[in-house]
Every structure is written in structure tokens, then in C-alpha cells.
Amino acid sequence: MVIAIEEDGTAARVQLAGLPAPVLEYYSINSRFLVGAADSGDANALALDCPQVQFRGRDGLVARVRLAADTPADSRLTPGCLVQELVRVLPRQVGLVVALDAALGRIERVDATSAFANVEAVDSVATAGEQNADCLFGRATTEDNEILSGYGLFSVGRLNLPSTLGAADEAIKSAVTRLAPRLETLRAVKLLRLTLNEGRRAWVPVFRCSRPSRSLNY
Numbered sequence: 001m002v003i004a005i006e007e008d009g010t011a012a013r014v015q016l017a018g019l020p021a022p023v024l025e026y027y028s029i030n031s032r033f034l035v036g037a038a039d040s041g042d043a044n045a046l047a048l049d050c051p052q053v054q055f056r057g058r059d060g061l062v063a064r065v066r067l068a069a070d071t072p073a074d075s076r077l078t079p080g081c082l083v084q085e086l087v088r089v090l091p092r093q094v095g096l097v098v099a100l101d102a103a104l105g106r107i108e109r110v111d112a113t114s115a116f117a118n119v120e121a122v123d124s125v126a127t128a129g130e131q132n133a134d135c136l137f138g139r140a141t142t143e144d145n146e147i148l149s150g151y152g153l154f155s156v157g158r159l160n161l162p163s164t165l166g167a168a169d170e171a172i173k174s175a176v177t178r179l180a181p182r183l184e185t186l187r188a189v190k191l192l193r194l195t196l197n198e199g200r201r202a203w204v205p206v207f208r209c210s211r212p213s214r215s216l217n218y
Helices: 021-026 106-116 172-194
Strands: 002-006 011-015 032-036 052-059 062-067 082-091 096-100 122-127 135-139 151-154 206-209
Touching: 011 052, 021 082, 021 172, 052 082, 082 172, 096 106, 096 172, 106 122, 106 135, 106 172, 135 172, 151 172
Parallel strands: 082 206, 096 122, 096 135
Antiparallel strands: 002 011, 011 062, 032 052, 032 082, 052 062, 135 151
């Protein structure tokens, strides 16, 4: 919904409460929305001939938008207008954020960080709890698996991801190399989820831009 008007109605601030947080993190410039009148009723039923706005950046859940260049010259935005996502632009490179289990020792964390730096599917490594992560790397305990007690991948909630645990004597570098194909699969799943329109359980058109959205001034 349009919550504030700027530049004589050609630009505005829009509340994006309907988009999931993981999607917002990667939302990129030139994503598009349809704009309908405040009395349009259902924002999910706006016609394709409605005015369109382009995403220019955001601050939390509030996005900065501007009327698209191909919108009729007499179009103006007004407070209360409803918006519907039309095109989602994502960064060309989307990688995983891997959290390191806090139970790992200092040397283990250093070795893991170095090993993950060579895995294409991984964008960054962080200590568990410091930032949002896609998965957790750590060593299994007897509660996780009574037979295997090596390194493996877990959900952020510490549930072991099936078939990722290694032997107890496996080195971290070897473990990360072994897990590389699984990490590629997790990245593919992440990309797929970033295209999902959760409100309608359908997919929106998605384009991959040349620069990551993190270059925006959030």
C-alpha cells in the first residue's frame, strides 16, 4: 500500500508487509508493482493495464518507488493506493549463509571459514546467532546420531540434515569438500524459494540483475 507521496505524485513510499523477509533481503532495483486505486478491493486482482512503479530501494518494510517510464504521463500516485507485485528482480549471484556452531573450537572455526571460502555455493560464513543463516555447520552429538559423530549440516534449529554427517576422524577441509554438492542443492532450493509468491502459492516473473541487492543503500 502507498503510504507517502513524493515528487508531485511520481514517486512514493510503499509498505511491503506482504513480502517474506528472506525475499526482501535480496529485492533489487527495477522490481515492478502494479498500482490500483484505494477502492480496488483485492490487491491480488489488479489488471495489467494499471500504472506500474519500479522499486528503487527500501528501509525495512518501506520501499521507495517511482512511476515506470512506460506509464502514461498523466498518472499520479495517491496515499492508500494498493500495490501488487508484478516482476521480482534478484541478484545474479545468490549464495548461502552458513552459520558455524558455537560449540566448534577456535581452530575449527578458522579451518571451516577457510574451507567454505572455496565453495561456490557459499556467500558468507558467520557464527551461529550473529545473523540470519541458511544452514548450520557443526559436529554431531550422540543426540544427533548414535553412530556418526563427525561434521555435518544442520538446520538453524539444530536438526541434522539427512546424509550429511561424516566419520568422527574426518578433517574439516574434507568434510566441507564432501558437503559441497549438498550445499549446491541447498542454494538451488533457496533460489526457488526466492521466486515463490507465498500469498498465491505461485511464482512471479524473476530476473537476475548483474549486481547484488546488498549494494543498495538500505
